[in-house]
Amino acid sequence: MAKVLKALVAGAGFGGLTVATALAQRGWQVTVYERQAQLRASGSGIYIWENGLRILDALGARVVHDGAFHGRAMEQRDHLNQVIDAGDFPPGVRLVTVARRDLLEGLRDAALRAGVHIHTAAEVVGASADGELSFASGITEGADLVIGADGVWSPVRRSLGLELLHEHTREGALRAIIAGSQEELGVDGQGKYIECWSAERRLLITPLTQSQIYLAFTCQRSDRIGCAAPLDKAAWTASFPAWAHLIDRVDTLLPWSPYSIVKVKRWSAGRAAIIGDAAHAQPPNLGQGGGMAMQSGLALAVFMEGLEDPRDIPQRLHAWESSQRELAEHCQRWSCLYGEVSVLPDAVRAKVVHQGMNDPWLRGQFLRVAQSQPLGTVAP
Ligand SMILES: Cc1cc2nc3c(=O)[nH]c(=O)nc-3n(C[C@H](O)[C@H](O)[C@H](O)COP(=O)(O)OP(=O)(O)OC[C@H]3O[C@@H](n4cnc5c(N)ncnc54)[C@H](O)[C@@H]3O)c2cc1C
Numbered sequence: 464m465a466k467v468l469k470a471l472v473a474g475a476g477f478g479g480l481t482v483a484t485a486l487a488q489r490g491w492q493v494t495v496y497e498r499q500a501q502l503r504a505s506g507s508g509i510y511i512w513e514n515g516l517r518i519l520d521a522l523g524a525r526v527v528h529d530g531a532f533h534g535r536a537m538e539q540r541d542h543l544n545q546v547i548d549a550g551d552f553p554p555g556v557r558l559v560t561v562a563r564r565d566l567l568e569g570l571r572d573a574a575l576r577a578g579v580h581i582h583t584a585a586e587v588v589g590a591s592a593d594g595e596l597s598f599a600s601g602i603t604e605g606a607d608l609v610i611g612a613d614g615v616w617s618p619v620r621r622s623l624g625l626e627l628l629h630e631h632t633r634e635g636a637l638r639a640i641i642a643g644s645q646e647e648l649g650v651d652g653q654g655k656y657i658e659c660w661s662a663e664r665r666l667l668i669t670p671l672t673q674s675q676i677y678l679a680f681t682c683q684r685s686d687r688i689g690c691a692a693p694l695d696k697a698a699w700t701a702s703f704p705a706w707a708h709l710i711d712r713v714d715t716l717l718p719w720s721p722y723s724i725v726k727v728k729r730w731s732a733g734r735a736a737i738i739g740d741a742a743h744a745q746p747p748n749l750g751q752g753g754g755m756a757m758q759s760g761l762a763l764a765v766f767m768e769g770l771e772d773p774r775d776i777p778q779r780l781h782a783w784e785s786s787q788r789e790l791a792e793h794c795q796r797w798s799c800l801y802g803e804v805s806v807l808p809d810a811v812r813a814k815v816v817h818q819g820m821n822d823p824w825l826r827g828q829f830l831r832v833a834q835s836q837p838l839g840t841v842a843p
Contacts, residue, residue: 465771467490467491467492468490468491468492468607468608468767468770468773469491469492469493469494469606469607469608470482470483470486470491470492470493470494470606470607470608470609470610471493471494471495471496471596471604471606471608471609471610472493472494472495472496472609472610472612473495473496473587473590473596473609473610473611473612473613473617473618473619474495474496474497474498474587474611474612474613474614474617474739474741475495475496475497475499475502475571475581475583475612476504476567476612476614476739476740476756477566477567477570477739477753477756477757478612478738478739478740478741478753478756478757478759478760479495479497479610479612479613479738479739479760480495480567480570480571480573480574480579481518481522481570481756481757481760481761482610482612482738482760482761482763482764483495483574483577483579484522484524484570484573484574484577484579485521485522485760485761485763485764485765485839486608486763486764486767487574487577487578487579488522488577488764489764489767489768491764491767492578493577493578493579493580494579494580494581494582494606495574495579495580495581495582496582496585496586496587496596496598497581497582497583497584497585498584498585498586498587498613499583499584500583500584501583502567502568502571502581502583503567504563504564504566504567505563505717506563506638506717507562507563507638507639507640507677507679507717508560508561508562508563508638508640508669508671508677509560509561509562509563509566509750509753510558510559510560510656510669510750510751511526511527511558511559511560511561511566511753511754512556512557512558512750512751512754512832512833513555513556513557513558513833513834514751514754514758514832514833514834514835514836514837514840515751515753515754515757515758516557516559517836517837517840517841517842518754518757518758518761518837518839518840519569519570519757520840521761521837521839521840521841522570522573522761523573523576524569524570524572524573525569525572525573526561526565526566526569526570527559527561528561528565530672530673531559531560531561531565531671531672532559532560532561532669532670532671532672533557533558533559534552534558534559534560534654534655534656534670535551535552535654535655536549536550536551536552536654536655536656537550537552537558537655537656537658538550538652538655538656538657538658539658539659539660539816539820540657540658540659540660541659541660541661541809541812541813542659542660542661542662542702542809544659544703544704544705546651547813547816547817548816548817548820548821550655550656550820553830553834555834556830556833556834558656558750558833560656560669560670560671560677561671562640562671562675566753585598585600586598586599586600587599587611587613587618587619588618588622589618589619589621589622589623590609590611590618590619590622590623590735591609591622591623591733591735592623592732592733592734592735593605593733593734594606594607594608594609594733594734594735595609596609596619597622607734607773607776608734608735608736608767608773608776609734609735609736610735610736610737610738610763611623611735611736611737611738611741612737612738612739612741612756612760613741614739614740614741614744615629615723615725615740615741615744616629617725617737617740617741619735619737619741620725620727620737620741620742623732623735623737624728624732625727625728625729625730625732625737625742626725626727626728627726627727627728628724628725628726629723629724629725629726629744630723630724631721631722631723631724632721632722632723632724632746632799632802633683633684633685633721634681634682634683634684634721634722634746634802634805635681635682635684635690635719635720635721635722636679636680636681636682636719636720636747637679637680637690637692637694637716637717637718637719638677638678638679638680638716638717639677639678639680639694639713639714639715639716639717640671640675640676640677640678640715641675641676641678641709641712641713641714642674642675642676642712643670643674643675643676643709643712644673644674644676645670645673647676647708647709648668648670652668656668656669656670659703659705659706660804660805660809660812660816661702661703661809662702662809663682663683663686663805663806664680664681664682664686664689664699664702664703665679665680665681665682665805666678666679666680666681666699666702666703666706666710667679667681668706668709676709678709678710678713680694680699681805682719683805683806684721689719690719691719692716692718692719693716694710694713694716696710696711696713722744722745722746722747723740723744724744724745724746724795724799725740725741725742725743725744726743727742727743729784730742730759730780730783730784730787730788731777731780731781731783731784733777734773734776734777734780736763736780736783738756738759738760738763739752739753739755739756739757739759739760740752740756742759742791743755743759743791743792743794743795744795745794745795745798745799746798746799746801746802747798748798748799748801748802749794749797749798749801749829749832751794751798751832751833752798754832754833755790755791755794755832757837758787758790758791758832758835758837758838759783759787759791761837761838761839761840762783762786762787762837762838762839763780763783764839765838765839766779766780766782766783766786766838767779786838787838790831790832790835793828793831793832794831794832797828797829797831801829804816
């Protein structure tokens, strides 16, 4: 009988739960170690594009419930609330928004169904290239494969010496979920996500269900008033008067925080790999950081298919990185580029967004990840 291969995963976020489930579904014995006392998704809502939806299908993760919002366009508006780009999605590209909790719970349930063991309150402090994880408790555990899915500060990445750069953007966001309905977005705003720009501030309006709207208030670190928590409703209403009725309803708020950009030398060292934000964290401008974490996680499991000799793991990991890294870095690059638009004067930005989004090549770059076919998935 073939030996059952064993994998240890640091981090039960979107990437960690995906790779764990996908390996377990391929016959691996998988244990996930999560630092938090309970599995908990930090943040509000999350966009899941076509590529992510296909991955959830492949994992059998039930995330998109009946009430989830399926938008048909990402509309861009200027400081006068005039449409500068209609942003209709091309055929075959779906986008769904759900609460982060729903995504995490759907992935957790899929992992448990696949037989993954999840240990909470287990802080990983490092990993070694010969397949060991070490814990804050002082113990060390070995396996055929170890995976760092431990987010932007990844101790696994750092202990393996893979980090090239971890920097913070000047831009960041405050986030809130409010009670609200589609009707409140006006007759022209229904069925859409709406991104509004005003000077160096942005307001992203994202319906989550029939009765909940996720708001992201984005501004530069230097904008002290914009960054303030609790939300300075008067200041944000002055920037986006058309949305005063939504801004006024903000109560509980996630405070302003910048975005991380992570670049690494390689995605693996020996029998240890890193995935998701640990390997390629990016600003959320394309709404694909979580999608990419799941995409590289599922692909890693596919690259392990048919493995008989654990000594082949380093070579399989190299092949996995060669097949996935270019797309992940494309996503990171274009997400960073998109953020640059926020510092342009209003009139210039309106032209740039309008012309850019109507240029088929540029639009294709922004949608490339959504239109990609993740390894391990089938077209619907
Ligand atoms: C404002 C904002 C909006 C975003 N919007 C979107 C969006 O709409 N769509 C999208 O796809 N992406 C979005 N993203 C990006 C997305 O959140 C991340 O890319 C995604 O969470 C990365 O998943 P991950 O599993 O790699 O890391 P994480 O989600 O960070 O998970 C890492 C896990 O590891 C655990 N951990 C950390 N350290 C340790 C340790 N030492 N030991 C054990 N466990 C540890 C953490 O507690 C956590 O559970 C957004 C990001 C931000 C900041």
